[in-house]
Amino acid sequence: MDKSIEDIKDEALKAIDAADDRQAVEAVSTRYIGRKGVITQFLRNLSNLPKEDRPGAGKRANQVKELLQKAITDALSAIDARAAGDIEIDVSLPGRSAQRGYLHPVTQVTHQICDIFRRLGFDIAEGPEVETDYYNFQALNFPKDHPARDMQDTFFVSDTVVLRTHTSPLQIRTMEKYKPPLRIIMPGKVFRCDSDLTHTPMFNQVEGLMVDEHISLGDLKGILTVFVHEMFDEQTGLRFRPSFFPFTEPSAEVDILCVICRGEGCRVCSHSGWLEILGSGMVHPALFENVGYEADRYTGFAFGMGVERIAMLKYGIDDIRKFFENDMRFLGQF
Amino acid sequence: MKASLSWLNQYVSIDMNASDLADTLTMVGLEVDSVTDRYEYLNTVLVGRIVEIVPHPNAQRLTVCKVDTGNRLVPVVCGAPNVKVNMLAPLALPGTQFLDGTVLNKNTIRGETSEGMLCSEVELGLGKDRSGILSLKGSLEVGRKLPQALSLSDPVFEIDLTPNRPDCLCILGIAREIAAIQKTSLAYPDIPVMEAEGEIADHTSVTIEAPDHCPRYAARLLTGIAVAPSPFWLQDRLNSVGLRPINNIVDVTNFVMMETGQPLHAFDFDRLAENRIVVRTAAMGETFTTLDGKDRKLTDEMLMICDGEKPVAVGGVMGGLNSEIEKTSRRVLIESAYFSPPHIRKTARTLGLGTDASHRFERGVDPENTVTALDRAAQLMIEVGGGKLISGVIDAHPKKISRNKVTLSAGRTNRFLGTDLSQKTMAKLLESIEFKVDIEDADTLTVVHPSFRVDVHRPVDLMEEIARLSGYNDIPTTFPPISAGTKLPSRDLDVRDNILRIMTGFGFTEAINYSFMSELSCDKLRLPADDFRRRMVEILNPLTEDQTVMRTSLIPGLLETMHRNASQQVRDLKLFETGKVFINNSLEELPDEVEILAGLWTGLRKPVSWHSAPEDCEYYDIKGVVEGLFQALKIDNVKYSRMPNDLCFYMRPGHTAQVHVNRSAVGWVGEINDQVLKNHDLKQTAFIFELDMSRLSPHMPELQQTRSISKYPAIARDITLIMNIGIESGEVLIKIREFDEALVESIQLFSVFEGGPIPAGKKSVSVRITYRSIKETLQDEAINQLHRDITDRLMRAFQASLPV
Numbered sequence A: 001m002d003k004s005i006e007d008i009k010d011e012a013l014k015a016i017d018a019a020d021d022r023q024a025v026e027a028v029s030t031r032y033i034g035r036k037g038v039i040t041q042f043l044r045n046l047s048n049l050p051k052e053d054r055p056g057a058g059k060r061a062n063q064v065k066e067l068l069q070k071a072i073t074d075a076l077s078a079i080d081a082r083a084a085g086d087i088e089i090d091v092s093l094p095g096r097s098a099q100r101g102y103l104h105p106v107t108q109v110t111h112q113i114c115d116i117f118r119r120l121g122f123d124i125a126e127g128p129e130v131e132t133d134y135y136n137f138q139a140l141n142f143p144k145d146h147p148a149r150d151m152q153d154t155f156f157v158s159d160t161v162v163l164r165t166h167t168s169p170l171q172i173r174t175m176e177k178y179k180p181p182l183r184i185i186m187p188g189k190v191f192r193c194d195s196d197l198t199h200t201p202m203f204n205q206v207e208g209l210m211v212d213e214h215i216s217l218g219d220l221k222g223i224l225t226v227f228v229h230e231m232f233d234e235q236t237g238l239r240f241r242p243s244f245f246p247f248t249e250p251s252a253e254v255d256i257l258c259v260i261c262r263g264e265g266c267r268v269c270s271h272s273g274w275l276e277i278l279g280s281g282m283v284h285p286a287l288f289e290n291v292g293y294e295a296d297r298y299t300g301f302a303f304g305m306g307v308e309r310i311a312m313l314k315y316g317i318d319d320i321r322k323f324f325e326n327d328m329r330f331l332g333q334f
Numbered sequence B: 001m002k003a004s005l006s007w008l009n010q011y012v013s014i015d016m017n018a019s020d021l022a023d024t025l026t027m028v029g030l031e032v033d034s035v036t037d038r039y040e041y042l043n044t045v046l047v048g049r050i051v052e053i054v055p056h057p058n059a060q061r062l063t064v065c066k067v068d069t070g071n072r073l074v075p076v077v078c079g080a081p082n083v084k085v086n087m088l089a090p091l092a093l094p095g096t097q098f099l100d101g102t103v104l105n106k107n108t109i110r111g112e113t114s115e116g117m118l119c120s121e122v123e124l125g126l127g128k129d130r131s132g133i134l135s136l137k138g139s140l141e142v143g144r145k146l147p148q149a150l151s152l153s154d155p156v157f158e159i160d161l162t163p164n165r166p167d168c169l170c171i172l173g174i175a176r177e178i179a180a181i182q183k184t185s186l187a188y189p190d191i192p193v194m195e196a197e198g199e200i201a202d203h204t205s206v207t208i209e210a211p212d213h214c215p216r217y218a219a220r221l222l223t224g225i226a227v228a229p230s231p232f233w234l235q236d237r238l239n240s241v242g243l244r245p246i247n248n249i250v251d252v253t254n255f256v257m258m259e260t261g262q263p264l265h266a267f268d269f270d271r272l273a274e275n276r277i278v279v280r281t282a283a284m285g286e287t288f289t290t291l292d293g294k295d296r297k298l299t300d301e302m303l304m305i306c307d308g309e310k311p312v313a314v315g316g317v318m319g320g321l322n323s324e325i326e327k328t329s330r331r332v333l334i335e336s337a338y339f340s341p342p343h344i345r346k347t348a349r350t351l352g353l354g355t356d357a358s359h360r361f362e363r364g365v366d367p368e369n370t371v372t373a374l375d376r377a378a379q380l381m382i383e384v385g386g387g388k389l390i391s392g393v394i395d396a397h398p399k400k401i402s403r404n405k406v407t408l409s410a411g412r413t414n415r416f417l418g419t420d421l422s423q424k425t426m427a428k429l430l431e432s433i434e435f436k437v438d439i440e441d442a443d444t445l446t447v448v449h450p451s452f453r454v455d456v457h458r459p460v461d462l463m464e465e466i467a468r469l470s471g472y473n474d475i476p477t478t479f480p481p482i483s484a485g486t487k488l489p490s491r492d493l494d495v496r497d498n499i500l501r502i503m504t505g506f507g508f509t510e511a512i513n514y515s516f517m518s519e520l521s522c523d524k525l526r527l528p529a530d531d532f533r534r535r536m537v538e539i540l541n542p543l544t545e546d547q548t549v550m551r552t553s554l555i556p557g558l559l560e561t562m563h564r565n566a567s568q569q570v571r572d573l574k575l576f577e578t579g580k581v582f583i584n585n586s587l588e589e590l591p592d593e594v595e596i597l598a599g600l601w602t603g604l605r606k607p608v609s610w611h612s613a614p615e616d617c618e619y620y621d622i623k624g625v626v627e628g629l630f631q632a633l634k635i636d637n638v639k640y641s642r643m644p645n646d647l648c649f650y651m652r653p654g655h656t657a658q659v660h661v662n663r664s665a666v667g668w669v670g671e672i673n674d675q676v677l678k679n680h681d682l683k684q685t686a687f688i689f690e691l692d693m694s695r696l697s698p699h700m701p702e703l704q705q706t707r708s709i710s711k712y713p714a715i716a717r718d719i720t721l722i723m724n725i726g727i728e729s730g731e732v733l734i735k736i737r738e739f740d741e742a743l744v745e746s747i748q749l750f751s752v753f754e755g756g757p758i759p760a761g762k763k764s765v766s767v768r769i770t771y772r773s774i775k776e777t778l779q780d781e782a783i784n785q786l787h788r789d790i791t792d793r794l795m796r797a798f799q800a801s802l803p804v
């Protein structure tokens, strides 16, 4: 016995593959599984094997015969189908593209921020972009002719109307309309007369406000820590440092450990290891007085952040003006 | 605010290095922006060795030296009498900027090149010796930078102060914070009483006619003063915080302002008419020349310091040329006042003139430091300018600024902050920054703030001080209980989010353009004079000419975006934007803000590929988007009708449809007008749609109910109508829907044809109606009957016929 049944099988399958017309396939069939074919020969020669090996080898030879029979049938029907005009296609050519659109990165980051706070039980509120001096400043405890107003370069429409410089007027508008307990998140466009690598005359803010009985500065730290961990990751450290906003007291700037260098110091964080991303504080009692909340009973906190700044950190964007040029080569990356 | 470490050290002994000090100040709320060394300007001054001196060929008193800087010999023309071979001396290289602002250049002095300058102590700002070049002693390495060679170092902290902390607009204020952090003591300057002769009331007087503007005005008089350059120590202090010395009298006023935060002014007493001061508001339209030589137009809200005849200073902002200290001045009247902060701010802003003085007054100086600062200035002027002090001080004080007692509950403070501090700790923290604290009972503290803390009025202000000094980062992080709060409506937000998803699903990319536009935008869109979009909200102080008004349409922004992309060879765009437009409303203070959805499609319908020839997008592509959007929003009964030509300002007539939902107009869809494309410098056409989002949501079902699905087979029948070309083909579909036949499942318009066998002025419109019943298998006969009936009704409605 010169060839094993497995060798015969491999050889036959190769021959079926190589055959490209009916005649050639039939020749392979005759040669291997015909009445005088190789397999028949093999079965005949079984008697040369030791007695105990004969049943196994016989069974295997019949399996191979069946397998070859099926391969030959398939090959014949493939040849028939080709003959009937069913031409194969070049599967490597590009498909018709299912074009998708892209959400603006500012919208995406705004959604990410709002979604985190929605999961924490905050509702969304929106309001006018052209705002009265009362809501933008006075009700937020920025008196007229107070240097605190210099902190925000304001676009004026008239003596009493401005483009809102922050989303904070919505704190007042929402508190005037709804009673505590209140948890709101306020995204929107804001305007400041400033333009350079890190400032555009319009940008987006997300403001948050929580008012209830017994809200503490520690709670503000808790909520913002959860936010930063969700927005960046659990390893992102935070620090709170005293600051000043007329509408919060105490006020705190929130720095996060630089997401680029992890605190080692790099160009993005001006080698400080920290990035300023949030302004926050406990709601100033003057605001509660202005909206008619009981200032003795309720406390609360507020915070605000620039969406573009966070998007710039997240995506390594170095020029804020790119957000509003709407270059498809930029938008198509998000 | 700049503070140098050396100056701070005069009042508090600092036991931290510069970077720790910077961090510490930042963490108590005095944010340090940068730390620089004040001797950095000497980094281009090297230790040089003079190796050769030859007389200048063309100038008797000059020499030409060769100075070794370690790696080369620098030729220097020098006029100093004390140059010697082998002498070590400071060599300033070209580019060095001296304290007086001058910059050293490489130059040629009478034919000899000079590539540096050998400097004296005075020139370097390191001492008072001006007799010759500074001879450096000891074994200094040639070529080293001077600050390193002489170990000159003085860190300067640039502090970005928030407007609530005017008390830190002086070195003493910052030193006070450092002392509180370090728990060490603060050494206030010693001001000995040194009154000499006469009585001030015999020489001058102060009359305050505007007590609201000027609650307090104090003055002292000095006589026999010699105006001269300040001594080195005084110049050095001013230089350390970046102030340029002028003369001893002015320098003292600046020094005391930097030391105590109280701005002062020195008048030449002999130039004051009638030798007296009157504090009053200006006459409307009066002009006045300030110290900087500029003529200022005054308003009647501005406070002027006047003599017996005329104004001599803009109170709290800037002095006048007419009473300035000059070399010949002998008698000096020093002013120390408390001006009302809002008035000063208003004056400074109206004049466009911010000064170190107005910066402090508008934030609020210490109203009880007026006379102390005055005494300090008098003491120093006598010390540096000779002369004598006239006895007595004028302290006109028509309005007292009182300090309130604030009652603070320790328990409430802890609950508010989330801390667990003892009442005693709170008291200690407050006392460390000079608050006066009395413990009333186990919970209550009565606190009086120091006069310089003009920002503290309420218990929360004290809580902030306690939190700040005990450290924000030591406050435990807790999580508030989330009680069942007020629910806010979210429908409009949900609709917008839905639209964002649908539009991106259709392959459109979201753009965000500025909410501004140019006032010329309306002209570019060819809007008529009475168009509502010309009711623009103007910005009084725009940054650029293309951002002068709030946008009244999203189209200018989208067309500009198209232009920007085209200039980068990106010509195929599918863009959309949701955003507000602003329409002036003469009846309301605020404009109407309307949220609009706009889309733009330009260029190819599909990206270039092997499977089909490139085709440009057209009207029916963008219309399909609008139809798909309405379908996705579940808005039915939408009608598209030809936009009348006289409304096609920026749209192309005959290629634009108005969109109505339930008979109310919600927007339009179509092609941009050719002229408008040209106005925007666009070379290819664009298709757009605009929809008023606020008008969409009322037509959307609040609740969606699923239709049952029939298990019986459908039957399709076609109709072809021959009708007048003038009839909009879409009307056929609307009409069939209006019949409201229960068995009609769907309708497709599958062919519109003109010409050929169809008579002129007519067209054929073919629709396929699919019939299906929810209850049974439809019989051919019943359907034929219904189909004939529908056909008849359509023929009547459109005066149509059937094909022959």
Ligand SMILES: [Zn+2]
Pocket (backbone or CB within 6 Å): A258, A259, A260, A261, A262, A263, A264, A265, A266, A267, A268, A269, A270, A271, A273, A274
């Ligand atoms: Zn970094």
